[in-house]
Amino acid sequence: MYRETLRDGMLQAARWAARRPFAATGLYVLLVSALFLVLPQLDLWASGLFHDPQAGFFAQDEPFLRRLRHLGPHLVQLVAGACVTVLLVKLLLPGRAPLLPLHIPLFLLSTLILGPGLLVNSLLKNTWGRPRPNMVESFGGDMPYVPVWLPSGWCDTNCSFVSGEASSGMWLVGLAFVVPKDWRLPTLAFTVPLCLLLSVNRIAFGGHFLSDTLLSWGLTLLVLLAVHRLLFVAPPAWARDAALDETLTRAGRRLQERVVRAALRGYAAARRFVAMFR
Template identity: 60%
Template sequence: MPAVAGLVAVVSLFFLAFPAVDPWASGLFYFGEQGFAAQDNAFLRDVRHLGPFLVRVIAVTCVAVLLLKLLVPGRAPILPLRQPLFLLSTLILGPGVLVNLVLKNNWGRPRPRSVEEFGGDLPFQPVWKITDHCDSNCSFVSGEASAAMWLLATVFLLPASWRRAALGFLVPLGLILSVNRVAFGGHFLSDTLISWGLTLLVILGVHYLLYRKTPPLVSDQELDEWFTKRGRTLQRTVQRVLIRGRRLMRGAVRMFVDR
């Protein structure tokens, strides 16, 4: 974690010291009257949707694992419950809260396609500078780059023999998805690099609390017991509601028949 935090600091200081690097990098994909032409490429647009699709699939699977344990508390969970907890918590805290709610909605950095250098009407702003040039869903930092980095959280949970293959797929995919955002004029290079670092910090922090800390913040057994207890409480509640519902229905039928 300290190494990643240091890397985020170094990248931030670099772009603060040399802010012209951002418009230079975006300018590589800008073609005058055509603008950021890559955004008109159908294949690249389709590739862009792959990242969010994979995030949704993983998130829905995690929720399903937890719900299944809650609904069928007497059975062992499909996966150790720390795994879906780790993935969901890092997704919520990283791409969800830190990136989208805190940074993108409050820092006000205009996107490349909105600044004067690339045909827009807003002034270019450096990293970490809070402005009012953008109200929400702004350029700093990249949400899709954050989501691409979050996909690497799955590697932490894989057997060691699978990790190299997973990295061989996810790292190039994350690079493509992130470069896509720069090529489309949606984010500056610094937005992407800092987003990667911040998201990785969240992943490492949660992984430490759940897996490396002794004792961990919560164990698989504790989670299993918690969901089992809540699941059985839910079952009893549902049974009581159904019994009351049947009684009400019988009462209503009797009233109707008596008339």
């Protein structure tokens, strides 16, 4: 009876989260924040799993894990580069149809800038001042442990709260928002484990606490959901594919006209220069 009640409750919670993903993610962020504010020792325990008092954080001496750390940024650059290429091709060849519906690169680039870029790396990591695990006294450093959401002056820039790698990993999971329906499960089957590996890897390096990772996932997912609603669910007139196509087409044609005018001016200047020596 207890198991059936628990199962039914979990199913109802899953259905509610599926119907209200933004509210569910916001609740997740609140619950994770409350958990680590009440039980900060969870952070120290999780980091301690990867730390030896004599050798330090073991991942720092593992070549494979060091290479794994760079996989996430490379994939992010690859996806972002593909998005920029789609927009540039449309801008340089305005008469042709875009390679992809233009709301897709707009979604991916805007969420990358707003989530991992502005919210995580610029606002939180550079202003909150939370020392990384390898900086705190419990793991051989000289700084105190600082709880989540508590601004401090112990770290000046590029600090622990929250995790940039975890944010980038969750952003890659966001590819499932834009791929065709038949590709969503395979996309999630690749990006979710990758996000977990990249995030745990940073904990193993002593670069982030568990709370940094869990909160980074939630905050980045909030950005993805908000922008997805704006561009996919209830897009304003300017964000619809036809309007985006028209905007880039006009911009591309203006660019072409300016290039032609600049080329003609250069040609005329070259002719005048040559005439001086006749």
